[in-house]
Amino acid sequence: MFKALPIFLLSAFALTAHAEVKLTQQDILGAWNIESESINADNSGAKELNAVWTFRQDGTMEGYSSDTNAHARVSEFRATLNYSIVDGKIQKQVSPGRSKMQDCTAVEKNGNKMFLNCNGIYFTMTKKQ
DSSP states (O other), rough: TTTHHHHHHHHHHHHHHHHOOOOOHHHHHEEEEEEEEESSSSOOOOEEEEEEEOOOHHHHHHHHOOOTTTTOOOOOEEEEEEEEEEEEEEEESSSEEEEEEEEEEEEEEETEEEEEEEETTEEEEEEEO
C-alpha cells in the first residue's frame, strides 16, 4: 500500500503539471516578451528568442522579433494578426492575410509569467510592465 502511494502522487502531479489554464482577454492584454520556444512540454532544448507579442483590445496582436545571428535570413520581422479568446484559448491567425487560425493554450500562468502551447511549440513569456 505505501509503495503505491508515491507512484500515485507522482502520477497525479504529472497530470496537474500541464493542466490547461483558461484565459480571458484581460489576462493577455498588453505586451509579452517571448523569452524562449521549445518543441518539448518540459521546455528542454529551448531556443532563446528576442520577440514581443502585443495583444490589443481591438482583437489584433502585433508580433515583433529580431535575430542577431549573422546567418539569419531575416534580421527583423513585424506582423499584425487577428486574435480572439475562444473557450479560454487564444485563437490567432497563422500569418497576415490568411484565414487559417491556430489555437494557443496556456499550460501555466502565474501573474506576469505564462507558458503557452501553440500547436506543439511551447513559448515562455513574461508580461512587460
